[in-house]
Amino acid sequence: MVDFDFTASLGTARFPNPVFTASGCASSGKELSQFFNLTEIGAIVTKSIMVKPRSGRPTPRMAETPSGMLNSIGLQGPGIDDFLSNDIPWLVERGSRVVVSIAGESVEEYGVLARRLRSVSGLSAVEVNISCPNVENRGAVFACDPSAARAVVEQVRRSLGGELPIIVKLSPDVTDITEVAGEVINAGADGLALINTLLGMVIDIDSMRPKLGGKTGGLSGPAIRPVAVRAIYQVRAKFPSIPILGMGGVANGRDALELIFAGASAIAIGTATFGNPTALIKVRDEMAQLLTDRGFTRFSDAIGYAHRV
Numbered sequence: 532m533v534d535f536d537f538t539a540s541l542g543t544a545r546f547p548n549p550v551f552t553a554s555g556c557a558s559s560g561k562e563l564s565q566f567f568n569l570t571e572i573g574a575i576v577t578k579s580i581m582v583k584p585r586s587g588r589p590t591p592r593m594a595e596t597p598s599g600m601l602n603s604i605g606l607q608g609p610g611i612d613d614f615l616s617n618d619i620p621w622l623v624e625r626g627s628r629v630v631v632s633i634a635g636e637s638v639e640e641y642g643v644l645a646r647r648l649r650s651v652s653g654l655s656a657v658e659v660n661i662s663c664p665n666v667e668n669r670g671a672v673f674a675c676d677p678s679a680a681r682a683v684v685e686q687v688r689r690s691l692g693g694e695l696p697i698i699v700k701l702s703p704d705v706t707d708i709t710e711v712a713g714e715v716i717n718a719g720a721d722g723l724a725l726i727n728t729l730l731g732m733v734i735d736i737d738s739m740r741p742k743l744g745g746k747t748g749g750l751s752g753p754a755i756r757p758v759a760v761r762a763i764y765q766v767r768a769k770f771p772s773i774p775i776l777g778m779g780g781v782a783n784g785r786d787a788l789e790l791i792f793a794g795a796s797a798i799a800i801g802t803a804t805f806g807n808p809t810a811l812i813k814v815r816d817e818m819a820q821l822l823t824d825r826g827f828t829r830f831s832d833a834i835g836y837a838h839r840v
Contacts (some may be wrong), residue, residue: 534818536829539797540719541774542696544655546573546628546797549830550787550815554579554632554658554700554724555604555777563627564625566808574628576616576799579660581633581697582640584610589744594733599752599780600802601731601747606663611647623653627731630698632658638686640681645690651769656696658776659687662727674702674711674727677739681714681715698776699723700749701762708762709769722774724799725766726759732736752802756780760793767794767835770817774826780811784817792837831840 539549540700551574557563560575569575587607594601608614613643622629633644641659643708648657661673661683684699691697695708699715701708703726712723728749733742741747759779767774777795781787798818801811819830829834 535823537819539654541698541776541796544696548573550811551797551799552576553604553799556801556804560622561583563808567812569625569627572811573797574630575622576630577632578604578608579632579634580608580611580614582611582643587616591744594670594742596733599750599754601733601750603743611644614696623629628655629653630656630658632660634663638682641683642686644691645687645813649691649694654696656694658698658700658724660700662702675705680711681718684715684718684720692766696721698722698724700727700746702727703758703762704730709765716770716773724776726762726779730754744794753780756786760789763790763795764793784814784821787818788821789815791833793809794835796834
């Protein structure tokens with residue numbers, strides 16, 4: 532790796548470099564740890580954890596699409612008790628920086644999860660995944676309703692206190708993402724994660740039925756990168772001081788720089804790791820070299836550079 536100041540920050544949390552896992556694509560890091568030392572990346576963002584164990588959606592759960600893939604996992608997971616007993620200690624013992632992603636079906640569930648995390652040592656931040664259906668509001672997705680999104684973040688902020696930075700993950704499936712961003716920032720978000728997957732669907736023309744057991748799924752991969760660049764740029768333009776964890780189709784250093792120049796303060800990588808488990812290391816090193824080639828000596832100087840020229 533080239534000699535380069537790669538220090539990154541999200542709110543009050545500091546990281547040795549800006550390359551993170553994307554929630555849901557590496558569980559809690561155990562699978563990736565056989566390919567590289569987890570301390571070599573900025574942080575592990577865990578799979579979104581819920582209050583109770585969850586079996587997820589029916590199979591099949593994944594389908595390839597042009598320049599991407601659809602997933603319909605349904606937030607399968609062990610629940611908060613098992614997660615705190617097993618996953619977090621494993622990560623902390625190995626010196627990993629940890630961002631815990633939480634998800635709930637009601638405002639109160641988010642509060643319960645935040646309270647459980649308040650006394651946990653070794654965490655860097657909490658990602659609040661609000662791209663979940665609100666069972667109290669006829670299944671409307673929190674991230675698509677500015678008022679509901681604000682209510683979740685207010686609850687998490689009250690429950691978590693000032694212990695950890697709150698990074699709120701937003702959906703691109705809205706008319707104006709800056710409106711939702713403004714609501715969660717006003718509610719106490721310390722940063723934003725942009726973007727979550729786009730809702731998509733694939734039909735098998737032989738069976739003439741949806742390929743996914745749950746019919747619809749989240750589209751990820753290179754196909755969505757231009758959407759991520761647009762969303763990050765818009766939010767950065769309207770809220771220039773809010774840190775952004777950028778994600779969406781990053782597979783190499785050049786992809787990452789698009790998001791950084793648009794305004795991201797760090798990068799999360801997900802789909803690319805399915806084809807190359809060391810994609811995070813590749814992106815980290817390529818991005819550092821590309822920035823050095825362009826005359827940068829500090830990563831932080833490149834954040835939002837496209838807004839200055």
